[in-house]
Amino acid sequence: MNAVVPHIYVQGAAKAVAFYAKAFGAEEVLRITAPDGRIVHSELTICNATVMLGDPTSRIYDEPRHLGACTAGLHLMVDDNAAVLARAVAAGCEQVQPPTDTFYGANSASVRDPFGHVWVLLTWKEDLSPAEMERRGKAALGGENP
Numbered sequence: 001m002n003a004v005v006p007h008i009y010v011q012g013a014a015k016a017v018a019f020y021a022k023a024f025g026a027e028e029v030l031r032i033t034a035p036d037g038r039i040v041h042s043e044l045t046i047c048n049a050t051v052m053l054g055d056p057t058s059r060i061y062d063e064p065r066h067l068g069a070c071t072a073g074l075h076l077m078v079d080d081n082a083a084v085l086a087r088a089v090a091a092g093c094e095q096v097q098p099p100t101d102t103f104y105g106a107n108s109a110s111v112r113d114p115f116g117h118v119w120v121l122l123t124w125k126e127d128l129s130p131a132e133m134e135r136r137g138k139a140a141l142g143g144e145n146p
Contacts, residue, residue: 006074007052009061010115013039016053019114020044023091024076024084026051047076064116073110073118081121085109088119103136104128 010016020026030043038055056062064070078084082099093111102108105126111119
């Protein structure tokens with residue numbers, strides 16, 4: 001693999017694998033389990049990308065609901081974020097943001113899954129240069145006129 005691949009942790013990772021299949025159409029391609037049934041390592045394919053998943057096993061990693069906050073967002077690039085949002089909410093996610101046009105050229109929605117992870121659902125609308133994104137960003141944040 002020649003990419004940055006997210007590796008998330010969930011107490012009860014097997015339930016998370018089933019949940020992500022229902023909410024986002026994830027497919028599990030690999031699972032390694034400990035003798036007690038905990039998932040040591042699992043790999044899912046979601047939107048043609050890999051997400052690694054497992055039960056936390058040490059003090060280094062934990063899941064967001066135990067930490068009280070999420071430290072990273074998982075972004076899914078999808079053709080219809082409103083449809084993915086509806087599917088995720090129906091599966092048990094909490095809507096954080098409805099589909100909203102952004103200054104950087106995408107329509108963005110977001111959900112928090114039952115394990116505390118935040119998923120940002122992006123549908124790309126226009127390809128902008130970095131300079132145009134910066135200009136629009138400053139305008140959106142009150143730094144200059146559009």
